[in-house]
Amino acid sequence: MQSSRTLSRRKFVVSASLAWAGACLAPGAAIAADLGDGLVQLSRKGAAAAKIVVRTVRGNLSVLEGSGGNIAVLHGPAGKLLVDAGMSKANVLAALDGIGPGPLRYVVNTHWHYDHTDGNAWMHEAGATIVAHESTRRRMSTATRVEAWNFTFPPSPGGALPEIVFRGVTALHFNDTAVALEPYAPAHTDTDIRVVFTDLDVVHLGDTWWNGHYPFIDYSTGGSINGMIRAAEENVVAVTDKTIIIPGHGPVGGRKQLTEFRDLLRSARDAVADLKKQGRSADEVVAAKPTAKYDATWGTFFVGPDAFTRLVYAGV
Numbered sequence: 001m002q003s004s005r006t007l008s009r010r011k012f013v014v015s016a017s018l019a020w021a022g023a024c025l026a027p028g029a030a031i032a033a034d035l036g037d038g039l040v041q042l043s044r045k046g047a048a049a050a051k052i053v054v055r056t057v058r059g060n061l062s063v064l065e066g067s068g069g070n071i072a073v074l075h076g077p078a079g080k081l082l083v084d085a086g087m088s089k090a091n092v093l094a095a096l097d098g099i100g101p102g103p104l105r106y107v108v109n110t111h112w113h114y115d116h117t118d119g120n121a122w123m124h125e126a127g128a129t130i131v132a133h134e135s136t137r138r139r140m141s142t143a144t145r146v147e148a149w150n151f152t153f154p155p156s157p158g159g160a161l162p163e164i165v166f167r168g169v170t171a172l173h174f175n176d177t178a179v180a181l182e183p184y185a186p187a188h189t190d191t192d193i194r195v196v197f198t199d200l201d202v203v204h205l206g207d208t209w210w211n212g213h214y215p216f217i218d219y220s221t222g223g224s225i226n227g228m229i230r231a232a233e234e235n236v237v238a239v240t241d242k243t244i245i246i247p248g249h250g251p252v253g254g255r256k257q258l259t260e261f262r263d264l265l266r267s268a269r270d271a272v273a274d275l276k277k278q279g280r281s282a283d284e285v286v287a288a289k290p291t292a293k294y295d296a297t298w299g300t301f302f303v304g305p306d307a308f309t310r311l312v313y314a315g316v
C-alpha cells in the first residue's frame, strides 16, 4: 500500500517535471542534463533565459509573459503597480523599462508560489511595496513543502515578504485607477486572490485560471479540484463578455475561454470521481484516460494528462 502510493507520487513528479522543463527552457537547451536540479530549479533557469513578451491589455495596463506567471503592469505618472513578480530580474526589468519611465511602487502577489513571488526580493529592493493576502506572507515566512514538486521552499528573505497584508476584500487606488483585491476560499492554494482593475474592466485571476492548459493544483498548501471548480464558477459570474481576463498561465483571454476551463474542470472531476467510486486505484484511473477528449489541446504544458488525472483523483 505504502509503496504503491510512493510510486504514484514519483510518477506524477516526473511527468510534471518534463512538461515544465519543455515549457521553460529556451529551444535547444539540454533538458536531460538539467533534470537533476529538479523541477523548481529547472524552471528558474528557464525563466532567467526566457524572452519576455509585452502586450498592451487595455489603456495603461500591460502584461508581461515569459517569467513564470503572467505579470500585469499598471503604469502612469505615479509609477508602476504590478500583479505578480515573476521569477527573474534582468529580462523583466528590461521589459518594465520598455513600458515607460516611472518607479516600481507596488507589487501585488496573487498567491505564494515561487513563479509569482521570486521577483519580490529584487522589486522590493528597487523600491516596491509588496502587497498580498496574509496567508501568502504566512506560507512564505516558513519552510513550505510542495509534495507534487518534490521540493521544500526555505523561508523567504525578509525583503521578499509582503509588507501590506489583508484578509478580506481590499481596495487601493493608483494612477487614478481603482484596484480591488478579492480573496478566494482555498482553490489552487489557500492564499489565492484575484485583482480587479474596476475602471478598465480587466481582471487578473492568478492561478485559479490556466488558459488552455490543465492547471496545477497544490494540495500541499490547501488547493483542491473542488476548490478550483468553485473559484472558476465565481470567476465566470464576476466577468462579462467585455472583460479582459489575465490568467496565471497561458494567453490573455475572455469569458468564453474561462467558461471552457470551468466546464473542463467539472467534466474531469465527474469522470474521475465515477471511476474512483468503482474502487479503481489512481494508476487504474490514469490508464482509463478519463480526460482523453481534452488531452491534445489542454495537456501539453506544465501539467500533462496523467498528472492532471492524479491531481483530480486526489480530491474526489
Ligand SMILES: [Zn+2]
Residues within 6 Å of the ligand: 111, 113, 188, 207
Ligand atoms: Zn501557482
